[in-house]
Amino acid sequence: MKRILFSLILLLGIILRFYALGSNPPSLDWDEASLGYNAYSLLKTGRDEYGISWPLSIKSFNDYKPPLYAYLTIIPVAFYGLNDFSVRVVSAFFGVLTVAIVYFLGKEIFPSRKVKLSLMLMLFLAISPWHLQFSRIAFEANLALFFVVSGVWLWLKAAGRYFFQSLSALSFALSMYAYHSPRLVVPLLILGLLFIDRQKIRRNVRPVIIFFIIIILSILPIARQLKQSTSARFSSVSVINPDEKLKESINAIDYDTERGFSWGKYFHNRRLVYFREIVGGYLDHFNFDFLFLTGDPPGRHHAAGMGMLYFWELPFILLGVMYLIGNFSRFLSWQIISWWFLVAPIASALTSGTPHAVRALFYLPLYQIFTVLGLAKLLKKKLIFLAVPVVVGSFFHYLHLYYVITPFEYAQWWQYGYRQAIETAREVEDRVDRVIFTYRYDQPYIYYLFYNLIDPGEYQKLSANMEIKRAERKIGKYEFRNIDWSQDKYLTHTLFVAVPGELPDGTGQLMGEIKYPDGKTAFRLTVME
Structure with missing residues (x-):
């Protein structure tokens, strides 16, 4: 049994x-x-x-x-x-x-x-x-x-x-x-x-x-x-972030010192600050x-x-x-x-x-x-x-x-829409000279590599000669970066894969709109001729 x-x-x-x-x-x-x-x-x-x-x-x-x-x-x-x-x-x-x-x-x-x-x-x-x-x-x-x-x-x-x-x-x-x-x-x-x-x-x-x-x-x-x-x-990912936590500690010590409270340097000692953060994180x-x-x-x-x-x-x-x-x-x-x-x-x-x-x-x-x-x-x-x-x-x-x-x-928490945006962009890319893919939702380049089955050997050659920046990568005609409309509005023969609000309404020719399951828009694909 x-x-x-x-x-x-x-x-x-x-x-x-x-x-x-x-x-x-x-x-x-x-x-x-x-x-x-x-x-x-x-x-x-x-x-x-x-x-x-x-x-x-x-x-x-x-x-x-x-x-x-x-x-x-x-x-x-x-x-x-x-x-x-x-x-x-x-x-x-x-x-x-x-x-x-x-x-x-x-x-x-x-x-x-x-x-x-x-x-x-x-x-x-x-x-x-x-x-x-x-x-x-x-x-x-x-x-x-x-x-x-x-x-x-x-x-x-x-x-x-x-x-x-x-x-x-x-x-x-x-x-x-x-x-x-x-x-x-x-x-x-x-x-x-x-x-x-x-x-x-x-x-x-x-x-x-x-x-x-x-x-x-x-x-x-x-x-x-x-x-x-x-x-x-x-x-x-550390909770012991010197820039953030030490600044708080130093400000508190300075505040006490200005008011003649010399014990402040002990009460606001960075070790106590870190200890409190760690214990609080543990109990969480x-x-x-x-x-x-x-x-x-x-x-x-x-x-x-x-x-x-x-x-x-x-x-x-x-x-x-x-x-x-x-x-x-x-x-x-x-x-x-x-x-x-x-x-x-x-x-x-x-x-x-x-x-x-x-x-x-x-x-x-x-x-x-x-x-x-x-x-x-x-x-x-x-x-x-x-x-x-x-x-x-x-x-x-x-x-x-x-x-x-x-x-x-919760679809948006799963970066829903990247696959659909990549597939739609693939259908349009031959009509344009460049594709600018927004970095608003982070790491779009990895979805391009994944869903297009980009040859790893070719990408390795490219990455070896490319300065790797978190929000700026270029692969062929694809540019993965933040969209700056004040500058990018002058570009022609360009496909923009953008989130709502990055391009003015009515701009260019709308080639596709990727929506979350709840009906909200994830991406808009727009061609500027």
């Missing part, structure tokens, strides 16, 4: 992650398009879009993405071509694997009724809005989550056995090749594992020595990249609205009209946490998941824009574990049937929000 239930839950997880994968979300966002085109470039030439041979970080938009997702995407791109579906397949596939892995994780965590509770844990992750959201988009965090969860499961299963300890090390190392956050979260997680299991380790230290040898050897190829690319990424990830009501901005991270978790999970999470705290010292595995829960948001807390559902993804499936612990109380009292209609009703409500409401309301 357990095999049948396992298979049915896994089948549900597959359907939910692969159904309409290429069309919902309604468009690739620019990070997805970048990963896809770089995978295509690596497939065709062995180099990324900038001509770097098999890089250990993907430069992309100067955010230096870890390479694993792009490398794995080479496989579906080779089979299915470069399209929306092939870019997202890797995330969906590893999302399904994560659903399977948590069953085995549960068997290591739950002290009794292991199979029943593990199947429940598996089901809750299979239908989790948070996990589904990121299993259906090409975000590297979802790939990294699989390796983090696998690493913890293999550590718990190892119990001093070399094979599983070695696989745990390899899994943790691969998470660092997949996404930035594990480069901080995983070392902290491992420190906790070592401390909690210190008694076992003293009795048999050799497997742990092997563990560290494997993990160190595995990350050696990216050791230098870890410093360079992570620093570049951190500087772009336990925010009620974020978790259960609204999620985080932008709309790419959750379904419209709901938070990251089902609202019905709240009482069971609280019950589960209370039960865990009350029995904390009884089971080492519970101490491990508690430590995991506490360190998972730390990397995200160091960045701006908290709470952040992507960077903090790594405390899934812990909320599901807490939910199962809470629901276990109902199982004991044979009251589980009371929760079934609520869970089923919430699930179908989520499906309605995700497949019907979200594409309508």
